[in-house]
Amino acid sequence: MKNFKTMKKSKINAQSPLKTISKLFLLLFTTISAASCTNDENATAEKKSPVVLVHGAWQASYVWDQTETDLKAAGYDVTVVKLPGHGDDTTPAYQVSFKTYVDEVKKAINSYNEPVILIGHSLGGAVITQTAAEVPQKIKKLVYVAGFIPQSGKSVLDYSQMDKASLLPASLQLSEDQTLAGIVNPEINLPKIFSQDATEAQKQFLIARYKAEPTIPLGTPLNYKAEDYNLGGKKYYIFTTADNTITYNFQQEMAKSAGITNTYTINSGHSPFISKSPELTTLLKEILLK
Structure with a gap:
């Protein structure tokens, strides 16, 4: 044993x-x-996916300066599109078309070897809508900041006139050859329409850079297939609740019609990148990380 x-x-x-x-x-x-x-x-x-920013009408790429700085500080590669006929660009108004806007955005997108997050404000919303429908495979997310979303066959001008509470249409004045649309008494009306919630210094910043808008792109109907614009739920909208240019109610109507359910709000006028830049950047970073 x-x-x-x-x-x-x-x-x-x-x-x-x-x-x-x-x-x-x-x-x-x-x-x-x-x-x-x-x-x-x-x-x-x-x-982090690259970000492409598109500005709106009667403004230029400078409105994204602080947003660009903040997003780059957060580690994003950012490109700000400069639409022809805006800011320092001297392209004659009669040579500016909606297609030239879309082509500029495509150029920015194609500079990356991966899908981008495309963000558009106001008129820029219409531009990114057409662009995304033409190159949906290159769009990771589509983000509207108080942006127009015209249906195919409709223009920005059509949609602006549909927004009965907007202060913009009644303040427009065409040039003699009708190639430019200006704001009547811009020193008074520009801040009232675009940035009533901004500081006096911020209002003067926009007034000093004011430039009449080429009319041809405004009146050009978009042309895209609804199935190309679907994007599988990758669309987002940031509503500006005190907006006098594209009113909050009309923004909601457009977002609903476009099938956008990912929505956010910011209590600002039409130019939150000027009057509420930190709040806007916070919302954008939240969307970018989703």
Whole structure:
């Protein structure tokens, strides 16, 4: 009996090193796998899609300056599109078309080798709508900031006239050749329409850079297929609740018609990147990370 117990104990002791090695190997493998998964997850989390910003009418790329700075500080690669006929661009108004706007946005998108997050304000909303419908495979997310969303066959001008509470249509004045649309008494009406909630310095900033708007793109109907614009739920809208240019109610109607259910609100006039820049950036970063 004693010999049997001794033999049994010896057999158990002989197996113990193997079991110990197996456990160590399993622990090592688990640790390495966990570390690898963590590294992969971190790499995925750190990877941020590029952002393309499109401005609206009677403004130019400068309105996105603070937003661009804030998004870059958060680690995003940002391109701000400069639409022809705006800001410092001297393209004659009669040469500016809605297609040239879309082509500029496509150029910005094509500078990246991956899908982008495309953000448009006001007139820029119509531009990104047409663009996204033409290159849906290159759009990761489509974000409207108080943006127009004309249905195919309708123009920005059509939609602006549908918004009966807007202060904009009654303040427009065409040039003699009808190629430019200006704001009557811009020193007074521009802030009232676009940025009534801005500080005096911010209002003067916009007034000093005011420029009449080419009319051809405003009156050009969009032309796209509804199925191309669907984008599988990747559309977002930020409502500006105190907007005098595109009223809150009309923004809601457009978003609903476009099938956009991912919506946010900011209590601002038509130019939140001027009057409420920190709040706007916070909303944009929330959307970008979804």
